[in-house]
Amino acid sequence: MSQPLIEFQSVEKRFGDTVIFKDFNFSVEEGEIVSIIGPSGSGKSTLLRILMTLEGIEGGGVNVAGEPLWHKRTPNGLVPADKKHLHKMRHHLGMVFQHFNLFPHMSVKRNITEAPMRVQGKSKVEAEAIADELLELVGMTDKADMYPNELSGGQKQRVGIARALAMKPAILLLDEITSALDPELVDEVLDVIRNLAKKHSFTMLLVTHEMYFAREISDRVCFFDQGAIVEEGEPEQIFTAPKEERTQAFLNAYMSQ
Numbered sequence: 001m002s003q004p005l006i007e008f009q010s011v012e013k014r015f016g017d018t019v020i021f022k023d024f025n026f027s028v029e030e031g032e033i034v035s036i037i038g039p040s041g042s043g044k045s046t047l048l049r050i051l052m053t054l055e056g057i058e059g060g061g062v063n064v065a066g067e068p069l070w071h072k073r074t075p076n077g078l079v080p081a082d083k084k085h086l087h088k089m090r091h092h093l094g095m096v097f098q099h100f101n102l103f104p105h106m107s108v109k110r111n112i113t114e115a116p117m118r119v120q121g122k123s124k125v126e127a128e129a130i131a132d133e134l135l136e137l138v139g140m141t142d143k144a145d146m147y148p149n150e151l152s153g154g155q156k157q158r159v160g161i162a163r164a165l166a167m168k169p170a171i172l173l174l175d176e177i178t179s180a181l182d183p184e185l186v187d188e189v190l191d192v193i194r195n196l197a198k199k200h201s202f203t204m205l206l207v208t209h210e211m212y213f214a215r216e217i218s219d220r221v222c223f224f225d226q227g228a229i230v231e232e233g234e235p236e237q238i239f240t241a242p243k244e245e246r247t248q249a250f251l252n253a254y255m256s257q
């Protein structure tokens, strides 16, 4: 069997005395689309933040693309990761944020070319060719020279997706990417993700409150409660199981939709 692209092995994560994850195991295979659903405070964002190395862990290990995230392999065995290793590992992952996090002083195109030029050392011509392709993919070609404050929320988020893809990540992490949008703008963003899933078979890990979207797009849905996966399976199995077999946490979240 192929190696998972992401693998959490017996992870422990605490904030002070508060335990978020204890003996937590989770994986995502290449080409898989996995949605994480769960109540507020259940640890969804923390999971993504650990992957982006924005949060450390207190125990266990995380592998990304077959390599330990927090350690580095040396001839003498595993040693704690240094900055260079973390930097390299981070580039396997592209993150799209709830609040877009675009650079306000840069044009749409420059937002997309910045990291490939600065981090990957691509030439302006190369980076702009990538940006042109991605702007077309997200339907923003005609807005290339505009600035973020001239865009709607949906357009900003489409640029956010293009920017994450510009570094050619192995997996896209999506953290409630439609939560800050007016309802009428949600679909244009979800359409971009649908397209990436269907036409490009992209590996994605989504934290979402959009139950109908998770059901439509995912290969697997994981329902989180208090730092643990309490229900997991193919969407049809997860969303159609009889009420008597559901956890209370799932019912609370699902019924509130």
Ligand SMILES: Nc1ncnc2c1ncn2[C@@H]1O[C@H](COP(=O)(O)OP(=O)(O)OP(=O)(O)O)[C@@H](O)[C@H]1O
Residues within 6 Å of the ligand: 015, 020, 038, 039, 040, 041, 042, 043, 044, 045, 046, 047
């Ligand atoms: N930096 C921090 N310091 C202390 N506690 C934190 C920190 N970040 C998160 N937590 C706590 O960890 C728990 C999990 O938070 P997390 O943001 O992962 O939840 P979530 O499932 O993403 O919630 P939401 O749906 O509201 O975004 C919460 O109880 C939160 O208060």
